[in-house]
Amino acid sequence: MGKVRKGVEVSIAIADAVTQANVDLIAAYPITPQTHIVEHLAEIVANGELDAEFIPVESEHSAMSVCCGSSAVGARTFTSTSSQGLALMSEIFFIAAAMRLPMVMALANRSLSSPLSIWNDHSDVMMVRDAGWIHIFVENGQETYDNIFCAFRMSEDPDVLLPVAVNLDGFILTHMIEPVEYEDDELIRQYLPEFKMKNTLHPDNPVSMGCFGMPEIYTETQMNREAGVRGSYPYILKAWGEWGKLTGRNYKPIETYRAEDAEYCIVTMGSYGGAAIEVVDTLRDEGEKVGAIKIRLWRPFPLDEFRKAALGKKYLIVIDRAISFGGPGGPVASELRSALYKKDGAPTMVNYVAGLAGRDVSPEDFRKIILEGRKKAQSGDTEGFTLYGLRG
């Protein structure tokens, strides 16, 4: 494929990126709203356009198990899922990270049952927040396409060796047709070196993976994992930095928009970032000193960058897309509160949970959230969270 700009459904752009990344194996089970990604990849492999194994497994548990085996022999591995599929594979999802098996997942974020819902929010990914994967949240089609390559680069870096999930909002992003700048195959080859695992499953050099760990060693294995995830941070920046050099499109763990001179900011993650900055512009015209902060990298959490963006602001209005039932707030807001606790210049934080299971949050709603959130912050009404748009 040559360099071309085309109007394409984001799911198809992902399948094309996976093809260009020249993966060796894809194992996935179709689930809404991830379906188009996997369907298209199956077709590409069946047509002989990509020399890879496509394994149509009987469940997501098997999909992730196959992916672990594939990565363990040193094959470039891709999968994709959503919601219940992620829940079903969660057992092996954790193991992939613990065994430090590089692979990339497009995680089309969708709400969890029950009630049964196929629409978008972040309740699925928050379930596996602590699994030890690298989590990136993308906002639009171009960012999704680009981050498939960046994710492989991060994942397979010999100094990282971690699975990476590229989180994209189900339907809002997966089914959107957008202009996407495709890169030349040669540029991708240059950017993605051949995947070489240090220890692979091979009869010439046998090793044991996924061993039993007694209490005497388990704590040490967990610190080794923690250091691995935390230590991946500079290599994530490096992967994004080199992509930026080659394409001119630069990505950072935390993005800010008109935040430098803002009195207060709205904080989003995923596709809501686009709407947020649109509303920031309108409100600025009306004299509100508001800015926007977007979290792109969720794990490892970019503490310093977030603090740099947030400290000194008067208020933060944080939008969560999931509920932590009975908890201190939405999962994002809870972590941000913790990140800012007792820091000089820490803003007062107000937390909204919005857009559960695809309930539309329009620019008008963002406007209401921002203005109402500011008033709440000013009056000290900061406990817990507000479920935006709730009846009753």
Added chain:
Amino acid sequence: MAKPMDQITWQELEVGGVVIEIGNSVQYETGSWRSERPVVEKEKCIKCMFCWLYCPEACIHEAEEGHFEADLTYCKGCGICAAECPVKCITMISEEK
């Protein structure tokens, strides 16, 4: 194991906890788990090898006199050999004395 398990630091572990030293499980003496040990009545043993076949630890071997017995360095005392023996020549005896 190059080092006993309770002395390995987190920095010394292979990435992903991969064990690169092959067959090091022989250094792990599971016999310490045992609360009962199998004792064989040699005269009753018909040398059918059922105990050898069923032992999950694969620690049963042929002894000099042709009957079968467990290597107590590894035998966990699970009692499967005694349960499976068709002539009931294996008795589990408490280690407690």
